[in-house]
Amino acid sequence: MTSKDATGEKNAPVAEAEDQAKAPSADYTATVRRARVQDKAATVILTVIVVLIIVGLAAIIAYILASGAGKLVDPGFLTKKPEQFKAGGGIGPELFNSFYLLVLTLVISLPISLGAAIFLTQYAPQGPVTNVAKTAIETLSSLPSIVVGLFGMLTFVLTFHWGFSILSGALTLTMFNIPILVRVIQQALEAVPRDQRDAALALGLTRWEATVHVLVPAAMPAIVTGVILSAGRVFGEAAALIYTAGQSAPELSWAAPITSLANPLNVFRPAETLAVHIWKINSEGVVPDLTAVSAGTAAVLMVCILAFNIIARIAGRALERRLTAE
Amino acid sequence: MSREKIVSSQSSPSSEVVGVSPKRRIERRGQILTGLCVMLVVVLVLTLIFMVCSRGISTFAKDGIPLGSFFAGTTWNPHQNGADGVPLVGALPMIVCSFSVTLLSCLLALPFALGASIFVVEVAPGFGSRVFRPLTEVLVGIPSVVFGLVGLGVVVPWMRGLVGGTGYGILSASIVLAVMILPTVTSLSTDALAAVPNAYRDGSYGLGCTRWQTVVGVVLPSALPDIMTAVIMGMSRAFGEALAVQMIIGNAPQMPAGLFTPASTLTSVLTMGMGNEAMGTVANDVLWALAMVLLAMSLVFILIVNLIGRKGGAKHD
Numbered sequence: 001m002t003s004k005d006a007t008g009e010k011n012a013p014v015a016e017a018e019d020q021a022k023a024p025s026a027d028y029t030a031t032v033r034r035a036r037v038q039d040k041a042a043t044v045i046l047t048v049i050v051v052l053i054i055v056g057l058a059a060i061i062a063y064i065l066a067s068g069a070g071k072l073v074d075p076g077f078l079t080k081k082p083e084q085f086k087a088g089g090g091i092g093p094e095l096f097n098s099f100y101l102l103v104l105t106l107v108i109s110l111p112i113s114l115g116a117a118i119f120l121t122q123y124a125p126q127g128p129v130t131n132v133a134k135t136a137i138e139t140l141s142s143l144p145s146i147v148v149g150l151f152g153m154l155t156f157v158l159t160f161h162w163g164f165s166i167l168s169g170a171l172t173l174t175m176f177n178i179p180i181l182v183r184v185i186q187q188a189l190e191a192v193p194r195d196q197r198d199a200a201l202a203l204g205l206t207r208w209e210a211t212v213h214v215l216v217p218a219a220m221p222a223i224v225t226g227v228i229l230s231a232g233r234v235f236g237e238a239a240a241l242i243y244t245a246g247q248s249a250p251e252l253s254w255a256a257p258i259t260s261l262a263n264p265l266n267v268f269r270p271a272e273t274l275a276v277h278i279w280k281i282n283s284e285g286v287v288p289d290l291t292a293v294s295a296g297t298a299a300v301l302m303v304c305i306l307a308f309n310i311i312a313r314i315a316g317r318a319l320e321r322r323l324t325a326e
Numbered sequence: 327m328s329r330e331k332i333v334s335s336q337s338s339p340s341s342e343v344v345g346v347s348p349k350r351r352i353e354r355r356g357q358i359l360t361g362l363c364v365m366l367v368v369v370l371v372l373t374l375i376f377m378v379c380s381r382g383i384s385t386f387a388k389d390g391i392p393l394g395s396f397f398a399g400t401t402w403n404p405h406q407n408g409a410d411g412v413p414l415v416g417a418l419p420m421i422v423c424s425f426s427v428t429l430l431s432c433l434l435a436l437p438f439a440l441g442a443s444i445f446v447v448e449v450a451p452g453f454g455s456r457v458f459r460p461l462t463e464v465l466v467g468i469p470s471v472v473f474g475l476v477g478l479g480v481v482v483p484w485m486r487g488l489v490g491g492t493g494y495g496i497l498s499a500s501i502v503l504a505v506m507i508l509p510t511v512t513s514l515s516t517d518a519l520a521a522v523p524n525a526y527r528d529g530s531y532g533l534g535c536t537r538w539q540t541v542v543g544v545v546l547p548s549a550l551p552d553i554m555t556a557v558i559m560g561m562s563r564a565f566g567e568a569l570a571v572q573m574i575i576g577n578a579p580q581m582p583a584g585l586f587t588p589a590s591t592l593t594s595v596l597t598m599g600m601g602n603e604a605m606g607t608v609a610n611d612v613l614w615a616l617a618m619v620l621l622a623m624s625l626v627f628i629l630i631v632n633l634i635g636r637k638g639g640a641k642h643d
Contacts, residue, residue: 035535035539042537046441046442049442050441053438053512054458061468112367114363115363119360119361119363119364120364123360133364136371136372137371139625140371143374143566143624144621147617150600150614151377154381178367182367206349206356207353208353208355208356212356229467238471239568275471295475305467309460309467
């Protein structure tokens, strides 16, 4: 009975195919034509979507740069101190604070992330410990930055009594940055061909030696690119900073002693960054030329972020060339 | 695992008989050093969850605000007491508003994200990796306050001209959020589509299907779990976004009456309020309760992603 069924089923398509071979029915050609038209239409729509996204992105960047262009060409804007109730303020201290916070954050978060990424790619034993670690990093990466900022306020600002300070801000940004960096470094390490690692282990190196001397150098171009790209995100972060690094920027002077709030390198002084500055003047609304100042600050931020993107690619490519030239 | 054993057994005869071999010691040190880094991260996350929750819970434990009046109350005015003597701390308007902007921004972003990722994977892969991905990375890098400014300068006036009113509101915020989550959803769904084995496509093409039929009938269904993950990651980002939303939503903590009237999200109330309320007061404690809701939601998002991963995982093998 089963064999009969099978042959019966077999016969049907054959018969159909013979039918079509003889003379394609009107129904069949219509189906094919419709499928082809749908395919063409879909390709056109997909292309339109991609073009729209690219044009939109270009428009956003052009809008930001164009509306801040007036301030960008003003030489005093990048060096002067901000003003509270009168027009013409600059963003000198904010610009310095942003870079200082970024450097401190990277100095703290890079070693921790590198270690965590090496553990997760090289050692991580299968089991509950690794699962907990992976879940923790995943959790940290999807926490809203305002929640991380509030935790920073509770811990560093209030519990440790560091006040609104660069140190509180940098440690909070570290929490925000670690999951991004761990992911980037993990991907870079995993992208190194397995042969390299196997060859190193076969020569009698321990995993640690293989990692330090073979894997990390081989992954370096990708790591550098990823770290600089993530630096752009730290640079523009504001929600995690408004309640940790504070919303005020004391005037800076290199002559001041390190304990003074005016010394640029003092990590216990409050430090408003560029991104926080934009938010603050817009929410307070006491600066008369706030539209111009915030547009100018946004343009400066945008230029820095674009520069980070370009530098990331150039540095990655240059390292790659040095690594493979020998 | 077995390789490690071979390595260590090879190196042990050459070293001294007693004590740990130097190779073993290096290995041990590396393992401990990197293990500590991971531990530090785990401890940080647990501390964060504990501290935020312990402050958030004090709203209910210490200040004695019933759960019902927090989660179901519709009036937000922590400095005033209601008829029953309990401060007016109804968080429902913010919760509803947060979910509306999240869902709406995802709905707006999804067609673009999906379309772009299909184009990049199926139509022009070279263009995708050389041009499109770097461009979306630029989009990821634009700071959220800058998006807020663009929203203030472009979207809000545009809305005002289109439907009248102030221009601030849920729809304006959703449009800006949609642009912000677009790169996240796009790059994750691109990965999802690229992970579908080529054999699936070959099978479909072999049957005479067109590219679009292959995409709709084969590629999208088999990438569906990962695409859902991409959407949820986008939702999680939209739900937690603070400053851009706060600048555009209008900041009126009332039940959203429509898409075009000012409202408040959990994040916007937190951002505005935390600087004004003294620690330990009821008004401050309820803000921490809002933070706890945010935290809980992002944990829920991760849970969903993990559940999808477990169910849809190892499907392509």
